[in-house]
Amino acid sequence: MPQARIALTMPRLGLYGGAEGFGWRLAEALAAQGHAVDFLCARAEGTPPAGVRPVVLGRPPLGRALKNLWFAHAVERRLASEGYDVVIGLGRTWTQDILRVGGGPQSVFNRLTEAAYGSGPARLWKRLRRALSPSSTVISWLEARQFDAPASRHQRIVCVSDLVRDWLLEAHPALDPARVGVVYNRPDLDRFAPPSPERRAELRAAQGLAEADVVVCTAGTNFALKGVGTLIRALALLPPDFRLAVAGGRGPERWITLARELGVADRVRFAGKVADMPGFYGAADVFALPTFYDACSNAVLEALACGLPSISSSRNGSAVFVPGRHILSDPADAPGLARLIRDAAAEKDRPAFAWPEDRPCGLAPYLEMVRDLLAAKGVRG
Numbered sequence: 001m002p003q004a005r006i007a008l009t010m011p012r013l014g015l016y017g018g019a020e021g022f023g024w025r026l027a028e029a030l031a032a033q034g035h036a037v038d039f040l041c042a043r044a045e046g047t048p049p050a051g052v053r054p055v056v057l058g059r060p061p062l063g064r065a066l067k068n069l070w071f072a073h074a075v076e077r078r079l080a081s082e083g084y085d086v087v088i089g090l091g092r093t094w095t096q097d098i099l100r101v102g103g104g105p106q107s108v109f110n111r112l113t114e115a116a117y118g119s120g121p122a123r124l125w126k127r128l129r130r131a132l133s134p135s136s137t138v139i140s141w142l143e144a145r146q147f148d149a150p151a152s153r154h155q156r157i158v159c160v161s162d163l164v165r166d167w168l169l170e171a172h173p174a175l176d177p178a179r180v181g182v183v184y185n186r187p188d189l190d191r192f193a194p195p196s197p198e199r200r201a202e203l204r205a206a207q208g209l210a211e212a213d214v215v216v217c218t219a220g221t222n223f224a225l226k227g228v229g230t231l232i233r234a235l236a237l238l239p240p241d242f243r244l245a246v247a248g249g250r251g252p253e254r255w256i257t258l259a260r261e262l263g264v265a266d267r268v269r270f271a272g273k274v275a276d277m278p279g280f281y282g283a284a285d286v287f288a289l290p291t292f293y294d295a296c297s298n299a300v301l302e303a304l305a306c307g308l309p310s311i312s313s314s315r316n317g318s319a320v321f322v323p324g325r326h327i328l329s330d331p332a333d334a335p336g337l338a339r340l341i342r343d344a345a346a347e348k349d350r351p352a353f354a355w356p357e358d359r360p361c362g363l364a365p366y367l368e369m370v371r372d373l374l375a376a377k378g379v380r381g
């Protein structure tokens with residue numbers, strides 16, 4: 001017999017995307033413990049994990065604002081009609097026992113990311129569009145419902161990094177800090193590991209790289225926010241044997257144009273969606289993510305686990321794992337980034353990455369929280 005009925009709520013059930021991958025793995029782990037797991041979503045992609053039942057609520061094709069609002073209300077209706085013992089929120093819904101905050105507050109995001117869209121009229125136009133956006137208004141309202149309304153005595157809020165926790169408490173000063181914990185993402189350290197010299201040579205040969213080439217790699221979906229423009233400008237300040245490889249994203253035309261204008265187009269490769277990310281990291285020499293905003297970049301942790309010296313901006317939650325000498329304070333500082341890349345590429349001593357024992361991470365803390373909640377509610381666990 002199932003131990004308990006558990007619901008996870010998120011707009012998409014799937015494996016593509018950091019938050020989506022986490023939700024998939026958490027649902028899978030809960031089902032493996034014998035719980036009856038429903039995944040309340042707007043759409044489901046692929047075959048769900050064993051023991052996980054997708055509950056597809058749908059969303060009307062009426063724009064992002066109404067989609068977000070409709071899904072939140074659909075979740076509320078479903079929860080009201082079902083007797084779930086524990087509800088885990090992985091998105092912008094407001095009734096849950098555990099709320100995982102994976103993106104940070106809207107107001108802080110807007111403030112920190114303005115610079116990613118240029119300066120002068122371009123930045124003012126972006127600010128105006130956000131101010132008039134129905135989606136921003138709805139997200140802010142949903143966020144206020146999550147963090148400013150009175151909470152049940154059982155509810156727990158979990159941020160994916162200490163930086164997100166700081167941002168959340170800044171944006172919602174009435175929130176009790178004692179209610180807000182931190183559990184970091186954790187890469188699969190069996191999958192992400194330094195390649196053997198033979199494997200590295202094989203990976204580089206497949207890309208036509210010379211032994212002297214210094215490959216700087218990065219990964220992300222939103223090229224503007226991830227600082228790809230800063231990376232290309234930094235590449236133009238580096239010697240001609242430095243190259244840039246970009247995984248993920250879509251529509252790189254703007255960035256190809258920038259690389260062409262700076263005379264480095266032949267040194268930049270946009271790889272698109274990469275299935276073998278360990279291989280992508282394994283062919284590189286340095287990882288760099290001058291992001292304007294990142295709650296807790298999985299790519300930084302993966303690159304570190306693959307043995308790469310990794311550079312990040314101070315606006316990334318996973319920068320806490322990066323040595324101070326590899327942190328860029330201003331994600332728009334191309335000369336500063338070029339210096340960090342040159343220094344990192346010259347480093348010979350590269351100690352193996354080990355997860356700090358004082359940083360809670362992965363699925364285990366969530367499974368423990370579920371056990372504690374079931375016990376507190378008097379449900380057999």
